[in-house]
Amino acid sequence: MKDHLVALVTGGASGIGLATVERFTSEGYKVAVFDANESAKEVIKNSLKSEDNDVFIYEVDVTNHDSILDGFKGLAKDNLTPSVLLNSAGISPPLNPLHKYEIDDWNKCVSINLNGTFMVTREFINSYIENKLSKGSIINISSIMGSRASAAQAVYSATKHGVVGLAKSVAQDYAHLNLRANAIGPGVIETPMTNDVLVDENVKNHLLTRIPLKRVAQASEVASLVYFLATDESSYITGTYIPIDGGYLSS
Ligand SMILES: NC(=O)c1ccc[n+]([C@@H]2O[C@H](COP(=O)([O-])OP(=O)(O)OC[C@H]3O[C@@H](n4cnc5c(N)ncnc54)[C@H](O)[C@@H]3O)[C@@H](O)[C@H]2O)c1
Numbered sequence: 001m002k003d004h005l006v007a008l009v010t011g012g013a014s015g016i017g018l019a020t021v022e023r024f025t026s027e028g029y030k031v032a033v034f035d036a037n038e039s040a041k042e043v044i045k046n047s048l049k050s051e052d053n054d055v056f057i058y059e060v061d062v063t064n065h066d067s068i069l070d071g072f073k074g075l076a077k078d079n080l081t082p083s084v085l086l087n088s089a090g091i092s093p094p095l096n097p098l099h100k101y102e103i104d105d106w107n108k109c110v111s112i113n114l115n116g117t118f119m120v121t122r123e124f125i126n127s128y129i130e131n132k133l134s135k136g137s138i139i140n141i142s143s144i145m146g147s148r149a150s151a152a153q154a155v156y157s158a159t160k161h162g163v164v165g166l167a168k169s170v171a172q173d174y175a176h177l178n179l180r181a182n183a184i185g186p187g188v189i190e191t192p193m194t195n196d197v198l199v200d201e202n203v204k205n206h207l208l209t210r211i212p213l214k215r216v217a218q219a220s221e222v223a224s225l226v227y228f229l230a231t232d233e234s235s236y237i238t239g240t241y242i243p244i245d246g247g248y249l250s251s
Pocket of ligand 1: 013014016017036087091112142192193194
C-alpha cells in the first residue's frame, strides 16, 4: 500500500522538483513541498492534472533554519511524516572565473545548494528518528558538475560535489536505520533554470555536441530516476552518485 507514504520535495514549485511532485502524486503518495516561491501554491495546483491531489505546500526558505523548522511544524500539524526526501531546491549562479567571483554570489549559492540541503536533511532525519520510521530514502539533486567541473562555474561545481559527499555521509551514518541516501547528476534538463541558455540555438547546439544522445532531457525523465531511488526497487542502492545525462560523462 502506498497511500500512507509521504515524500517531501524542496524546490517543488518548478522544474525537476515539480515534475517529481507530479510523479509521486500519480503513484499515490502524499507530497509535501518546501519552496521559497510565494506563488508555489498557485503554480503547483495549476500544473497538476487532477484537482484532488494530496499535495501540501509550505513556504519555506531552505537557507533559513527557523523557516525549515516552521515547515516541519506544518508537516506535524497536517499529520505528515515523510519517509522520502528530495533535495531539489537550488540555483545556478552567474558564471565567473574564481578570482572575480562576487563574495555575495558565492555565499548565496552555497547557502541554498549546500547549506539548505544540509539543514533540511538534518530535520528530516530528526523527524525520521522521532517517528521511528523503519525505511526511508533521501535523494540529493547534484549535477554533472558534481563529478566534473566546467569553466567559470566553481561555486556551482563545489556545491554540487558537496551534496554528493553529503549523500554518501548520510548513507554511512544512517544505514543502520534502513535510511538510504543517494545523489543524482542531471545533465542538461529543460526547466526554467536552463530556459535562458537553451533559447540560444548556438549554445544549445554546442551543448548537444557533448551529449551522445543528442538531445536535452525533460524533467519527467529525472523524476523517473528519483522515483526509482525512493522506492523498494532500489532497496540495495545507497551512498552512490548516479548521472542522468544522455551519456555526457562517458567521454
Ligand atoms: N535544469 C538542469 O539542467 C539541471 C541540471 C543539473 C542539476 N540541476 C539541479 O536540479 C535542481 C532543480 O533545478 P531546476 O532546473 O528544476 O530549477 P528551477 O529553477 O526550475 O527550480 C528550482 C526551485 O527551487 C526553489 N528555490 C530556490 N531557492 C530556494 C530557497 N532558498 N528555498 C526554497 N526553495 C528555493 C525555486 O523557487 C524553484 O521552485 C537544482 O538543484 C539544480 O541545480 C538542474
